[in-house]
Amino acid sequence: MNRSSLSLSRFVSCLAVLALCSLSCEQKSARGSEPAPAPATERTPAEQGPILIGTIGSLTGSEAAFGTVVLDGIRFAVEEANAAGGIRGRPVALRSYDSQGRIEESVAAAKRLLTQDAVPVILGDVTSSGSLAIADAAQAAHVPMVTPSSTHPDVTKKGDYIFRTCFIDPFQGGAMARFAREQLGLERVAVLHDAKNASSLGLSEAFIEAFRKRGGTVVSVESYAKGDTDYRAPLLAVKKTKPQAIYLPGFYSEVGVIARQARELGLTVPLLGGDGWESDRLFELAGSAVEGAYYSSHYAEDNPAPELQRFITAFRARYGRFPEAASALGYDAAKVVLAAMARAPTLSGPALRDAIAATKDFPGATGTLTLDASRNPVKPAVILTLKEGKRRFAAAVTP
Secondary structure, three states, X not given: OOHHHHXXXXXXXXXXXXXXXXXXXXXXXXXXXXXXOOOHHHOOOOOOXXXXXXXXXXXXXXXXXXXXXHHHXXXXXXXXXXXXXXXXXXXXEEEEEEOOOOHXXXXXXXXXXXXXXXXXXXXXXXXXXXXXXXXXXXXXXXXXXXXXXXXXXXXXXXXXXXXXXXOOHHHHHHHHHHHHHHOOOOOEEEEEEEOOOHHHHHHHHHHHXXXXXXXXXXXXXXXXXXXXXXXXXXHXXXXXXXXXXEEOXXXXXXXXXXXXXXXXXXXXXXXXXXXXXXXXXXXXXXXXXXXXXXXXXXXXOXXXXXXXXXXXXHHHHHHOOOOOHXXXXXXXXXXXXXXXXXXXXXXXXXXXXXXXXXXOOEEEOOEEEEEOOOOOEEOOEEEEEEEOOEEEEEEEEOO
């Protein structure tokens, strides 16, 4: 782990602790001294009324276009379940909180879900930084947490109640490095990452390691910070090294602007990225600047897999548009949880944890999914290319 990763980890931990302490103080002043909420092991889940599932994601702010489409997929899965009679003869309801793309808001939302709402399971957070900040609280409460889209490898290392249904950064970053070397024939690549984002840093590290192992040269590694608007300084530093491509593992909100400014500075080489690019907003922000770019993602619309095509057809009928990969991820995460709820002997934390962990050969929209011993899915990745404002399948990379 490099210094940037360590700094991010300390930053996330400090914010999480401060937010939890602040919320604890507020609760004590409002109600006096009370014992901490009992872990899910000791709770008696309600046996009547709706089954409540908690969700956390960025519904407003700079990353809202990502969080809202994840929630669309989750809602769609719940709607399907309710239309089929619910789970265990009961309807399913969502309690969703907006993280605004801020770690402290993710922590506060998790606290509300675990104490005030007493949900049996949490779907979220949608970002790696947010998930890293809330996983300890879910683990301590013995409430399973399933993130649809947090790809940083450390997320599920937080404990045996923490799961994900997306592939992890070492696989995703390695898949792009393999594609860059073997199919694009690139030898010299520069990297530009977000120094304050866990996912961006994780992808950067994985790509660099895999690209070098395959005989490639990383000519420069530059950074920016979320919220920046002028990226010319790191881009000019990259330009001096004369790369054949730039690996840019950030979120669409920054990538779109970076791509435009890169072209304005005369950097015409291909851009490569990760699943944080997945948003229609990327085309609005970048325009033709991302023409011919490549990024790793979780599914391709033209994949003929029956479950994927069924999902796309049904989603389009419901929302009037093609689902983005983030919606498919949200859908798969919710379906895995709903299936576990249906077969678990009870809705207690340990029972749900064991049922989720037993997920095997699950037919998801993003591919057949089996959770391994580390609670990560074994599933393929795809490489998409951007042509004329559309995503097109370029390659598939299996684990």
